Amino acid sequence: MESLKNALTFGGILSEKEVEHVASSFEVEWLDSGDNFLKLGGYSNHIGFVDEGILRVFIVGGEAEETTKYFVRKGQFALDIESFYEDSPSRSAIQAVVKSKILSISRKKWNRLYEEIPKLYILTKSLTEAGLLNKIKDNEFLDFGSAKDKYLEFIKRYPDLAVKVPQKYIASYLQITPQSLSRIRKELL
Structure with a gap:
């Protein structure tokens, strides 16, 4: 839970009390290797935070071949952004690579927290931007x-x-x- 609290302090946007409140809204979920956090075509109704373990985000292409887009490591958030915000079927899946401890919060609870803590929207935007920039940098060497x-x-x-x-x-x-x-x-x- 400490790594989640550290992530929520990003940018100094939330107070210590607000960080505690948000963090306490997450629930622990254990995934075994091969378990899905999000199934292909499912709806991304939860935000996950990797407290222990490794997840992979993958798509399925031609001839049902899986392609790993990236890995989600300890201290990182896991969700399909497009599916989460548009309430649409996911075009990628998120699966545990090793036994993983995920801290998870439903979209419904997250949206309720937006109402209780308006600054959470700013933190979410900042974390999303930082995460996307890191993914771009992480994947540059592949080209x-x-x-x-x-x-x-x-x-x-x-x-x-x-x-x-x-x-x-x-x-x-x-x-x-x-x-x-x-x-x-x-x-x-």
């Missing part, structure tokens, strides 16, 4: 270099993910085949 270069950059940026996330999800994120990733990893040993 350049060889498969080996991408993997080396991945393990440099995310050493924890490189050892905890199954190889098939890393390969999907790097936009290479699992076989190519296996070859690269053997070369580096």
